[in-house]
Amino acid sequence: MEETRSKLQTQPLGWWVRSHGCNELSLEHDDLEVCLMGWVQYRRDHGGLIFIDLRDRDGLTQVVFTPDVNAQALEEAHALRSEYVLAVKGVVRKRPEDMVNPSLLTGEIEVAVRDFKLLNRSRTPPFLIEDRVEAAENLRLKHRYLDIRRPAVAKNLRLRSQVVHEIRNYLHTAGFIEVETPVLTRSTPEGARDFLVPSRLSHGHFYALPQSPQLFKQLLMCAGLDRYYQVVKCFRDEDLRADRQPEFTQVDMEMSFVEEEGIMSEAENMIAGLFKKVLDVKLETPFLRLNYSQAIADYGLDRPDVRFDLTLRDVTDVVRGSRFNLFARAELVKALRVPGGAELSRKEIDDYTDFVSIYGAKGLAWIKIKDDEWQSPIAKFLSPEEQEGLTDVLGLEAGDIVFFQAASPEVVNNALGYLRLKLGERFGLIPENTFAPIWIMDFPLLEWDADEKRWEARHHPFTSPRDGHMELLEKEPGLALARAYDMVINGQEVGGGSIRIHTRDDQEKMFAALGMDLQESRNKFGFLLQALDYGAPPHGGIAFGLDRLVMLMAGCSSIRDVIAFPKTQKAACLMTDAPAGVSNRQLRELGIRLREAENKPQD
RNA sequence: GGGGCCGUAGUUAAGCUGGUUAUAACGCCGGCCUGUCACGCCGGAGGCCGCGAGUUCGAGUCUCGUCGGCCCCGCCA
Numbered sequence: 176m177e178e179t180r181s182k183l184q185t186q187p188l189g190w191w192v193r194s195h196g197c198n199e200l201s202l203e204h205d206d207l208e209v210c211l212m213g214w215v216q217y218r219r220d221h222g223g224l225i226f227i228d229l230r231d232r233d234g235l236t237q238v239v240f241t242p243d244v245n246a247q248a249l250e251e252a253h254a255l256r257s258e259y260v261l262a263v264k265g266v267v268r269k270r271p272e273d274m275v276n277p278s279l280l281t282g283e284i285e286v287a288v289r290d291f292k293l294l295n296r297s298r299t300p301p302f303l304i305e306d307r308v309e310a311a312e313n314l315r316l317k318h319r320y321l322d323i324r325r326p327a328v329a330k331n332l333r334l335r336s337q338v339v340h341e342i343r344n345y346l347h348t349a350g351f352i353e354v355e356t357p358v359l360t361r362s363t364p365e366g367a368r369d370f371l372v373p374s375r376l377s378h379g380h381f382y383a384l385p386q387s388p389q390l391f392k393q394l395l396m397c398a399g400l401d402r403y404y405q406v407v408k409c410f411r412d413e414d415l416r417a418d419r420q421p422e423f424t425q426v427d428m429e430m431s432f433v434e435e436e437g438i439m440s441e442a443e444n445m446i447a448g449l450f451k452k453v454l455d456v457k458l459e460t461p462f463l464r465l466n467y468s469q470a471i472a473d474y475g476l477d478r479p480d481v482r483f484d485l486t487l488r489d490v491t492d493v494v495r496g497s498r499f500n501l502f503a504r505a506e507l508v509k510a511l512r513v514p515g516g517a518e519l520s521r522k523e524i525d526d527y528t529d530f531v532s533i534y535g536a537k538g539l540a541w542i543k544i545k546d547d548e549w550q551s552p553i554a555k556f557l558s559p560e561e562q563e564g565l566t567d568v569l570g571l572e573a574g575d576i577v578f579f580q581a582a583s584p585e586v587v588n589n590a591l592g593y594l595r596l597k598l599g600e601r602f603g604l605i606p607e608n609t610f611a612p613i614w615i616m617d618f619p620l621l622e623w624d625a626d627e628k629r630w631e632a633r634h635h636p637f638t639s640p641r642d643g644h645m646e647l648l649e650k651e652p653g654l655a656l657a658r659a660y661d662m663v664i665n666g667q668e669v670g671g672g673s674i675r676i677h678t679r680d681d682q683e684k685m686f687a688a689l690g691m692d693l694q695e696s697r698n699k700f701g702f703l704l705q706a707l708d709y710g711a712p713p714h715g716g717i718a719f720g721l722d723r724l725v726m727l728m729a730g731c732s733s734i735r736d737v738i739a740f741p742k743t744q745k746a747a748c749l750m751t752d753a754p755a756g757v758s759n760r761q762l763r764e765l766g767i768r769l770r771e772a773e774n775k776p777q778d
Numbered sequence: 779g780g781g782g783c784c785g786u787a788g789u790u791a792a793g794c795u796g797g798u799u800a801u802a803a804c805g806c807c808g809g810c811c812u813g814u815c816a817c818g819c820c821g822g823a824g825g826c827c828g829c830g831a832g833u834u835c836g837a838g839u840c841u842c843g844u845c846g847g848c849c850c851c852g853c854c855a
Contacts, residue, residue: 217816224812237815257805276815299806302789305816308804310789313847367854387855413854533781533851634855661855671855720855733848743847 183254186292191262198234200281204267209286211236212294214324215259216304225252226285229261230304232329237276237285238263244287252288258297258304264290312735316749319740331737335725337453339406342426345445351404351428356391358384358408363699365636365689367411370421378766384410387718389635390703392429393675396714397706404428406721415744417733418667418723422742426670426724429716434674439614439660442670442717446612446662446724454728456610462662464614475509475592477618480666482611483604487511487591490579493564499556501540505581511591512569513598516576517543517550523601530597531580531590539590540579544571553579596666610727612664620644620655621688629690634659636685637703638673639715645681648688658715669724672717679707 194210213231225240240249244265255261265286276282301318302310306327315322322328343353362369362383369383385391387409395403405427412421430438440461447458463481470479473486490510494502502508528539542551549562557565569577578594580587599605620640621630630652632638640648644655659673676682682704686696697704722734735741742748762768 217814219814219817220811221814221817222811224814226814226817228815235815239813241812271813274813274815279815282815299788303805303816307816308789311785311847314789316847411854414852416854417849419854535851668855718855744849745846747846749847 183251183293185295188262188292188294191264191292193262196233197229197231197236198280200236200267200284200286202269202283204284205269207267208264208289209267210262210264211238211286212262213260214297214304215255215257215261218255218257220253223249225249225255227252227255227261229263230324234280236281237270237279238265238288238291239285240288245289248288248291252291255293256297256299258300259293260295260297262292262294263288313743313749316735316741316743319750323739328736331725331729331731332739334453334729335721335737338449338725338728339721341449341452342406342445345448346402346404346428349402349441349445351402352400353405354395354400354403355405356385356388356407360385360391363390365632367413370410370412373765373767375765386411387425388427389637390700392427392716393637393703393711393714394706396429396431396675397709397711399431399712401431402429403716415742415746417735418726420722420734420738420742421746423734424721426719426721427716428672428718429714431712431714433715434713435616435658435660435715438672438674438715438717442662442672442719443612443614446669446719450610450728458610458612462612462614464616466617467615467619468617470615471588475588475590475595476666477615478661478663478666478668479592479613479615480596480599480605480611481613482606482609482665483599485511485513485595485599485604487588487595488569490565490568493568494557494561494581497557497561499553501581502556502579505587507584507587508579508581509587509591510565510569511578511595511598512571513576513578513602514572515574515602516598517545517574519543519576527578527594527597531594534589534593535586536580536582536590539594540581542577542579544573544575544577546573610664612662615661615663616659617641618657618659618661619653620657621648621652623653630688632685632689633657634671634673636689637675637682639676639681640685645684648684652688660717662717662719664724664727667723667727668720669727670717670719672715674713674715677707677711677713679704682707 191210193212195204197211197213200209211229211231213229216228216230216235219226223242227238227240228235229238240252242249263286265288267284268287270283270285300321301314302308302321304321304324306325323332347353359372359382362371362381367386369386372382372384374380374382388405388407392403392405407425407427408422409425410422413419415421428442430441443460443462447460450456450458465479467477470477472489473479474481475487487509488511489507491505491508494508497503524539524541531539540551540553542549542554554562565571565577571577578591580590582590619633620638622633624631634657639658641656641658647655657673659671661668662670676685682700683693683696686700687693691699722737725737726732726734729737731737740748740750747753
């Protein structure tokens with residue numbers, strides 16, 4: 176099959192040197208002898224005349240084989256096919272007047288081929304290397320090197336490179352020192368599941384891949400480096416999502432002798448500068464700020480999309496004494512008013528009811544405000560006073576629809592919070608090409624783990640409580656607030672950080688509050704406690720999720736689109752087939768025997 | 779661990795309440811063509827309908843299981 180494609184022999188590059196890229200030539204190069212190298216994008220074989228669009232990472236240039244320039248080359252060029260790799264020497268010439276291709280940057284010229292070399296052949300690719308053809312994602316991932324040849328994918332990687340470059344540039348200028356921290360480190364409790372690496376030299380012992388360089392960067396502050404940053408891979412063995420991969424990249428920073436303001440202003444200047452330089456988008460600084468509790472109250476979520484205005488309202492008091500039992504008894508009742516929402520069909524409302532059920536909602540109450548009446552399955556249960564109260568609190572007008580959730584705060588806020596996003600889309604309330612950054616602050620320090628029946632650090636156990644809140648840990652741990660902050664853009668959490676605990680005393684108190692006894696905390700975090708004991712400066716930092724940030728800037732909806740070689744939802748790499756089995760010899764060296772091998776019958 | 783969507787030529791899809799030989803476009807192969815640009819024209823090849831059971835006279839179509847991909851809940855900052 177391959178033989179039929181071409182009898183043309185491939186040749187070594189020899190002394191040929193590329194003179195230009197495929198997006199570079201224009202009328203000002205007229206008559207110039209050039210040498211281009213690239214792939215065959217399209218071939219238009221007219222028999223006595225052949226056009227080839229030669230592609231490299233930058234663009235396309237039309238090269239033309241004609242008998243009057245080189246008849247031999249024309250003869251050979253009949254054998255060229257898609258994705259063959261060529262080196263072409265020729266002369267730049269102006270195209271005939273009405274033959275200009277305005278959709279090509281190089282569309283005013285063409286290169287008349289004097290000589291060419293076939294550098295490599297190609298099998299017919301499994302999918303067309305074109306932006307307008309969307310092949311199935313598993314196919315694209317299996318042949319990712321072909322997928323990346325598509326300009327849209329390459330463009331994302333180039334954007335990512337620009338972003339990292341600007342970040343490094345900014346931080347370097349601002350006096351940050353880039354330091355690499357270990358990838359083979361020790362497993363620490365809390366947080367996500369670790370990826371483990373067995374030790375050959377110490378059987379039965381394991382390294383863990385870092386979930387983040389958190390402890391190392393704090394130790395670098397103890398070391399007096401003052402300002403640290405790193406663009407670093409982090410690893411978390413948890414289930415994947417469109418915005419979550421098992422290995423992902425953080426822009427990790429830490430600063431000494433600063434408090435919230437110092438870190439946040441540096442971080443938002445960096446981000447604003449980035450958007451300006453890379454996208455030419457101006458973000459107003461300082462960014463808006465919102466308390467966690469206010470974010471939950473207004474938006475239901477701790478990463479609100481503030482590009483549009485719909486907000487939730489607490490109407491618990493209005494319906495407290497209602498004949499409608501569900502409302503009267505619920506711990507929390509909130510309403511979401513959608514102006515113009517009365518146009519929603521019954522089918523759409525049913526779909527929204529299904530939608531909120533995934534967040535634990537048992538149903539979705541609604542009222543359509545018509546000119547003369549309230550159209551609703553629940554209106555009849557509401558007294559005139561309650562109706563008046565709702566009209567007042569919500570500012571109801573004819574044409575509106577109001578959705579209600581009455582349940583636990585968690586269910587109410589999640590259900591209405593995500594419903595708000597859905598409705599924002601449905602009613603076209605979300606402006607495109609807009610970036611709305613916002614800081615979320617004053618997070619609770621701890622979070623109740625219902626399964627484990629204990630308090631856990633919401634951020635991580637090194638986060639400092641607000642002044643005076645350390646004392647709350649014993650009596651009212653749920654009320655203690657953290658000196659933590661998240662940066663949210665368009666409803667995406669792109670970064671988060673905190674002021675750290677920098678005294679041994681406080682850090683031990685914190686561990687104790689998390690149910691760790693002295694022995695245990697010294698065992699696991701002895702090195703940190705010691706470092707804090709030797710004059711640790713006050714410090715804090717922030718880490719950005721680079722993949723999410725680039726995804727946002729690229730306008731993609733999955734971080735896979737901005738990662739060169741991403742993994743599937745089962746954390747597999749379809750190209751290399753990782754993860755894969757290993758030989759018994761490798762296992763033996765590591766002192767490992769698989770449990771399944773003992774149970775499974777030998778075949 | 780759970781819910782939803784999907785799997786048919788190389789690719790993207792169509793295939794109705796089960797019924798003759800499984801369609802189309804693009805791609806691929808061969809031929810013709812000196813101004814195309816996603817060239818055009820003529821001809822051709824190409825299928826384990828993801829895999830395995832079951833129901834049925836008969837399964838791409840229905841049922842169950844399984845594998846894989848995507849989205850989500852849980853999990854994860």
